[in-house]
Amino acid sequence: MYYLIILYLYSVKQYLFGKRAMSDPTVEFDVFNNLRDRLIAGAFEHGAKLRAEVLRVEYDCSASNIREILFRLSMAGLVDFQEQRGFRVPVQSKTRRHELAEMRILLEAEGLERSINNGGVEWEARLTGAHHKLSHIESRISSTGEVEPLAALWSVAEKEFHQTLLAACGSTLMQTTHGLIYDQFRQQVVNAKTNYGYYSDNIVDHKAILDAALDRNAPLARQKVHEHLARNLRENHADIDTK
Amino acid sequence: MYYLIILYLYSVKQYLFGKRAMSDPTVEFDVFNNLRDRLIAGAFEHGAKLRAEVLRVEYDCSASNIREILFRLSMAGLVDFQEQRGFRVPVQSKTRRHELAEMRILLEAEGLERSINNGGVEWEARLTGAHHKLSHIESRISSTGEVEPLAALWSVAEKEFHQTLLAACGSTLMQTTHGLIYDQFRQQVVNAKTNYGYYSDNIVDHKAILDAALDRNAPLARQKVHEHLARNLRENHADIDTK
DNA sequence: TAATACATTAATCTCAAAATTAATATAAAA
DNA sequence: TTTTATATTAATTTTGAGATTAATGTATTA
Incomplete structure (x- = not known):
């Protein structure tokens, strides 16, 4: 035809x-x-x-x-x-931010422990590299005191670091699930008017997590992940509508 | 116009x-x-x-x-x-079933512990009721030895019971996440040619979980949830393509 | 025989307009 | 004035068909 x-x-x-x-x-x-x-x-x-x-x-x-x-x-x-x-677009609420932070703690603590148990030197190298890039950006932020100009760079570096924590956990499902939760958390926390979810304590937090991971100290690593994220369970983020 | x-x-x-x-x-x-x-x-x-x-x-x-x-x-x-x-339709694979079971253990153990801590008598009642319906169906299955005729009923009752474990955990996010994982797990396990994911040990497993929950014994409850689901981490499900 | 190129079929992807419903403005009634 | 009903506008939902790509079959060539 x-x-x-x-x-x-x-x-x-x-x-x-x-x-x-x-x-x-x-x-x-x-x-x-x-x-x-x-x-x-x-x-x-x-x-x-x-x-x-x-x-x-x-x-x-x-x-x-x-x-x-x-x-x-x-x-x-x-x-x-x-x-x-x-x-x-979902409204920002304290409850939702709270639940997302809890879920991140659960997944990242568990995933990191498994990475520590399963990961080899190549995982250590990847994690070290991710941390290096992240800390480089964070030190620049802390020296200038301005998050805004580096917000985009910091976002990808921070996500990369936290994803790498689970990279050797042996479960793609856990990684993808964490990725979904992480993105939602970022959406809840990001606020153009303030700090894009960045905190000055991040530098020491991230370093502590890295060190515990390289020491193969799973309990300490879990604790440091918890400490890093538990801030979102306490603070009110008064700058954000609590609804 | x-x-x-x-x-x-x-x-x-x-x-x-x-x-x-x-x-x-x-x-x-x-x-x-x-x-x-x-x-x-x-x-x-x-x-x-x-x-x-x-x-x-x-x-x-x-x-x-x-x-x-x-x-x-x-x-x-x-x-x-x-x-x-x-x-x-996703192919059934041992790896995927394994990862889904691990994630279920993680979410249900954590969620159940939180329900035990937060839940009141109304949660206990709901859980008891869900277990009653489930055990009723499972005893009928065990007496006849045939899963097929009750497969549909059992599926909804089993889901209801496991969802109720998290019902008082205080996090809707954890519940919805668990729901997604549970459905994928069911899809992986269900196989019309065999047993729809049903096992004869289910009766004692579910009862043990219920008892530990009503005793407010969180560690024991976690252990029983783990035991119940860990079967999927060991067995090969030879009847299903392993790919 | 195997491999490649071409012809043909069948699928997926994209689009714009019609069908249906929600939201808003206006008029009538209480 | 407040409320209710009606008219109007604006959105969402559904549909079918055209555009594009994948899959299959056939012939040609090495």
Whole structure:
């Protein structure tokens, strides 16, 4: 039928203008990652509506694409969805921050202990490298006293360090689960008006965790992870709406 | 403009044929839950392709609808997605079952301890009730020796019991996370050819967990949860493809 | 025979518009 | 004035079809 003609014309077009490489991500994939990063980085006001039509023009794609992506992000806990009334950025609440911190402690303490037991020298090297990059950034922050200019760099370095704690735990499920929780925690804590979730104690905290890990001291490592994150169980973050 | 005429005609149609109640779930919601339940119950062969066109006619909706739902289920870990080559039922693997069991132990032990510390008499009542229903079904299974006829009933009762263990832990995040893990575990274990994940030791296991919880003996409760689930870390489930 | 290129089919991905519902503004009634 | 009902606008949900890519079959060549 004439379907073949269309396919042929399409192959001619591909020959003339080139085609997308198979390894390239689709539009969906691109937009998904970008939108996720923006949600984690606090690019939207908490509680703000995420209208498909608005994002559609912003990303130059269809509303269906956006809808699929928002559904996925809602399953990742980064977007709230209500039937017939659309998608929203989750509101920041003390309770939610509290629960996310607890879950991080549970997963990172357990995962780190397993990494300490299973990991070899290559894991130690990876962890040391991640810590080096992170502490470099944090010392620059502490010298200038300004988080803002280095917030983006710090975010990726801090995530890398904490993910590496679990890198040798032997369970991809534990790592991916932790990744989801970590992102939600970051979204809850990040606030453009203040410190992006950065604290001055971070330098000593991260160092203590690193040292305990390299010493293969699992109980101490668990304790240091707990101390590092337990701050979020106490402080009120008065700058953030408590709702 | 003439847009209003259409809206008016639509209101006439609603008057004549009735309209969906606001509390009713949308098509999406319905199909999502049904498809999730089927995936957990083992209605599809593991590794089977989930083609949007097939499911579309089955559920009498559009392919976009199915696509959105499959994306959501993929984020829940119940469906595998690959760009440009669609959705599949996850294959059953020993590694995955192992990791899911480990995560269940971690979450249920921790969650149960917190429930023991926080829960009141109403939680005890709920747990006792859930166990009563479960043990009733399990004793019937053990007397007949046939799991099949009661598999569906047992599945919901077992989930209810294990969810109730965390019901008073004070963290909705921990409960929802556990729910996701539990469903994936069930999907991995369920196999229509064998026992749906049921074991004869379940009766004494569940009873031991209940007793420890009612005794407010957190360490013992943790141990019993571990013993109950650790079976999945040892046995090979030779009946299931190990891949 | 095996491997490669091409033709064909079948799937996935993208899109825009129609169908349906929610939200808002306005008028009528209490 | 307050409330309620109605008209209007704006959003979400659903659909089907076109665009693009993957998978399969067939012929050609080494």
